[in-house]
Amino acid sequence: MSLHQGAVRLTLVYLLAAGLWIVFSDALLAWLHLPAERIEQVQLLKGLCFVLFSSVLLYLILRAHLHQQARMRRTLRASEERLNLALASAREGLWDWDLGSDKVFFSPGYTALLGLQPTELGNSRARWLQQLHPNDRARHERTIADILNNASQETFEVTLRMRHQDGDYRWIQSRGQLQLDAQGRAERIIGTASDISQRRANEHSLRQAAAVFDATQDGVLVTDSKQKIVHVNPAFTRITGYSPEDIIGRRPNHLSSGRHDRAFYKRLWHALAARGSWSGEIWNRRKNGEIYPQWHCIRAIHDDKGELSHYVAVFSDISALKRSQSELDHLAHHDPLSGLPNRLLFTERVENALKRAKSERQGAVLLIDLDHFKHINESLGHNIGDLLLKAVGERLAAQLAQGMTLARLGGDEFGLLCEHCLDAPQAASLAQLLLSSLGAPFNLERHEFYMSASIGISLFPGDAQTLEQVLRNADSALSKAKSSGREGYAFYTQELTEFARHRVDLVSALHHALDNQELRVYYQPLHDLASGELIGAEALVRWQHPQRGLITPGEFIPVAEDSGLIGAIDAWVLQQACRQMVLWQEQTQVPRFVAVNVSSRLFGRGGLDLQVARVLADTGLDPACLELEVTESAVMDDPDAALALLERLRALGVRLAIDDFGTGYSSLARLKRLPVHKLKLDMSFVRGLPHDSDDVAITRAVVALGHSLDLKVLAEGIERPEQMEFLRQIGCDYGQGYLFGRPQPAEPEPTPAVAAS
Template sequence: MNPRLSALRICLAYLVAACLWTVLSDQLLQLILDESALMPWLTGKKYLFIAVTSLLLFLLLKRQFGHQQRTYAALEESEQRLNRALDAVEDGIWEWDLSNDQVFYSPGYAHLIGVPYCQMGTQIGQWYERLHPDDRESTLATYQDHLQGRSAQFECTYRLRHSDGGYRWIHTRGRVSRDGHGEPTRMTGTSRDVTRQRQTDDHLRQAAAVFEATQEGLLVADVHGKILHINPSFQRITGYSADEVLGRNPSVLKSGLQDDGFYQRMWQALKSDGVWCGEIWNRRKSGEVYPQWQHICAVHDEKGKLTHYVAVFSDLSSIKRSQRELDFLAHHDPLTGLPNRLLLLERIEQALARGERDKSGGALLLLDLDHFKHINDSLGHSTGDLLVKAVAERLRGLLDEHSSLARLGGDEFAVILENRLPQHVSSLAQRLLDAMDAPFEVAGQPIYISASLGVSLYPDDARDVDHLLQHADAALFQAKASGRSLYAFYTPELTARARAHVQVEAALRQALENDELRVYYQPVHDLASGRVVGVESLVRWQHPERGLVPPGEFIPVAEACGLIAAIDTWVLDQACRQMRAWLDQGVLLEFVAVNLSSRVFCREGLEDRVARALRESDLAPQHLVLEVTESAIMQNVDQSVALMQRLRALGVHLAIDDFGTGYSSLMRLKRMPVQKLKIDQGFVAGLPGDTEDAAIACAIIALARSMGLKVVAEGIERPDQAAFLLSHACDFGQGYWYGRPQPASELPWCATAQNVDESV
């Protein structure tokens, strides 16, 4: 209703009524009354009109004000309901006046972005500033589409900065209002925080991706056990497609290997704990029975009511197969398929237990191939592996069910014999060695090889695994030391010898740390003039309790345990420094000789160590002679010749020690860049009476002369030996006749000189 029209109608009605009353009431009174009585009635009529109209106006205004009051009350109640509704909803409500860019925000919108409602402005700019930079372009594009009528409503999701500095995902819906000309005037809408919902959706998508992509099989069943969902891995593992299992019970996968009690315990665990996991055997569609590791979980709703079962399982077939393979590899040698050391120890322990229970005896045999390293070095490791396999096959064919063959590694085998007397053990040991006499056909070529064998009896020699192995190893060592291609039984003396070896090794390590080693020097004389031309450096061990330890007692131990390299390097350094000191003192010596063990000679970097010793001592290389045994050179001739050429390039001199005791040939000898040959003292000891020693000594001297080499004889103890060697043109000699090895300070030309060991 238009208020102006209503007011106009009332005024017109009042005007008409007043005019009619004025005209008609005057005429009526004139007709009724005379002139004398007319005047009071006219006055009364006026007041009556005022009273009546006032009453009518009061009634009209009362009605109007009552209606207005009811309207205002209704509006106020409606507004209160609207405010309560706005306060109750979490959504933010906004209205944007497009004409002046003023925005109305509801309290819910203020809560949405974490700002007190009293601080909310009306400018659209604050919304734009809070909009994530990556979402601005797409959000504004969506707004323009709706504003220009290309979309029915404005709807998009974007990130808005919260007052805590983080961003919230906001979903907004809005619609524009237009005027009569179709121009947009305002936009009204709602905004909702969907951050948690979006996170939930992300989690659901991730869970769905895991469900589809995981390598484990997954199935979801209802409370009645009907399969509702499966993943692709379920189909891959079981062979069943979705159409074949959906709606069916998982019992279709049963293998029948588990009894009813197994499944009763499974369901009992699900009811009491809500979860069950364990190994189970199921059947594929193809009929193959296979192991699974399965995890079943009961799913409940928010009220605790059971709704679903979820089963996750993995195929254990490959793992079981790998476990069997690993178990085999853990207990067997991969090359020969024989039991390895680990399985051998278990079988020895079982054999000892059976022997103790049955009051019977047996033996452990350790067999090692002789000179197997030469096979690897000359023919290659692949040929060596083939030979080991061939040996294993031959040995296996000689043993019965009461024997167990194992490979300990490399070229070493072990045999456990049960319920055997010593004479039976001895007979089998010889048969095993005799079996090595026939050649092995390897890679199309025959290979001859022998073996050595050590025997330890139980319970006579040992009653436990460790001692039985130690005693068999000691016997094997004795067999090798006795000439190889032999077998030897364990004796207590072997253990004593091995124990002494360990004790010497421990003491020798301490000797290196405590500086107990000494260098002694033995003069080398020119046999023709009798003049001292050089010295040979020899290592000695000055033990704090035992005194001077013989070299024959600790040098083999040092070679066996690897300490010889450190000892040789130390002797080399000391000898070079001492020679430099003598030369500085005016002593007329031509050389100092240093022995190189076979272990050091075959190692890489020898020429570097020699060059460093010369450089640090400032000794000219021609004053240093390196002595190498013939046997060390012959271990690998080509490698040895190459190393000797590198050493010769440094300028040092080379000598072959103990010449005549090895296996060198003239063809190989002429390739070696050496300057001296040393006649072993074993050939000198019988001179001049022993005709064989004399013939060998003369042959070595003649050979050296023909090749332009100098000859040094060692071990000269009598003047007749020196005279014989001189008469046959031997160049140099050394031995007790000329002087024993002594410390540098006790040599004749150094009686008053200071020992280099003390000055360096």
């Protein structure tokens, strides 16, 4: 109810009450029929009562009205306080524009947004427009015009730039509503305002960050605190091949390549926990399965409370960088002309080989210098010279085996590192191989070239312990080779040179020996120690050199084994021994069998049983008259294969013996399974008999072992009667040695060695 309506109602109530009082009081007096003097007194009393009643009523009405006004003021004040507190907490200001008077009320909070005092802004809209950015005035006027034209009471929002006291402009966001009067006419516009400058700056920064996130060429991956992927950028998809739909919700280990162990990831997570970040190289797997290298930076993100909220990983594909590094490394370590390692890489590998050689193996360095190469450059030019150097490098590289490095050290000089060079003869053979490879002519640009080289050899760690020593020694040896007439090789020490040359010459001469019928078979008798009867003969090869005379097996057999000729020699001896045994069988006093040594190379090569069967068939010898002696070490190289071969030989009917027994590492469990007839006690144990207690103990043990396995035992190297007597007393079955006879040739002369090959 309005104030006007309340006043009218109060007046009407008063008129009604006063009228009723007058009517009823006068009617009462008339009914009482009082005398005139009494009537005047009663009328006076009646008037006084009416005044008193009216006064009391007016007091009560005024008192109730004042109480109501006080209560309304308290309610309004509380409401204003709550509004001011709400605006202050929201950092907002209140404005109220009276459209009739064109006056605007600005709360203190509003003026504070602009850094002004309330009195400075006043209540003039014109003054407010002075604070508005010029470029925003037209838009502001259009907004107000639309609101007034539409008479819309919907809440509107507008953002304008207002000048601050410091001269800068602030972004002020206003929210307001049009108020209409009772007739529906626009009466006022009221609303609030807040400074959103910082929020717009933050939004701008976020838009920039989002643009960078989407446009960066680095892949970005974001996970939550539980390591579930929540966001990736386009570069992530381009690099890994995984779309957001493929990867979001998964864990980053879905990308793992499997190349890193647990320790690697443990160090990564430890760094994240300790420092909050980690960076390094990591190999991951693309969607297509390709494993590739990344440079990865991971950072842990914490919220305002310091709690872990996310992990952000930024990575780049460094495959191209790796390829570039590899190419640069190749250029830095290889000769651009020949493609071979250069001096830098060669010296690095020699240095590493030296370190390994101190504990594992020995090796050799060969320096190769082309003879008279400068004449080609001077006569035909460097282009032809370069082509020839490249061809020489290819020719030399074709001779390499595992563990070798060929390098071009500069000019016409090459270097070769052999990390598995067992001895000087092997190095000499390698040098000779290289020299021989250059023997064929080089045909380049319609020119034919015959090249030779000089080679210097240095062995390590025997000759040198350091890189400088090895290269210096090899260079000194190269100088020796050149001063000796070129087209050859030389070792750092003269003694090694002579020894190696002797071995190489011996190999060459041994080839000729097989072709030129220089090998001979000698036979040493085998006797029964109990009866003294001749029971057999062992075939032993000798070399009758045309210049040096008779060469002992100890000198040429190791060379034959190293060069691979031992197989051909064994086959020839086998054939000659079987033929001789057939001839002996036509005589009256003959050995029962002939024993032939089988080398480890021939035994391990396979097919020995077929070869023996073929020789027996060719010669017509009874298999029981042939005994094959196999060394203990040959059997133990591959026991299972050896057992199978021996069983096949036993099936042919030939005798089998273990030679040099006691010098290898036989397994008794395997020995008892071998289908052999005899153990041959090595002469090293016989030499000290019967006085050396160790030899006595070993000999007794071998004889006892052989007999317990139902094998015969033969002792080698018996030279004195007391040795024979001791062996006979302990039960040794057979004996062989100079006491019974030295190896002798048989008559007639054997057939040429080429027949066996």
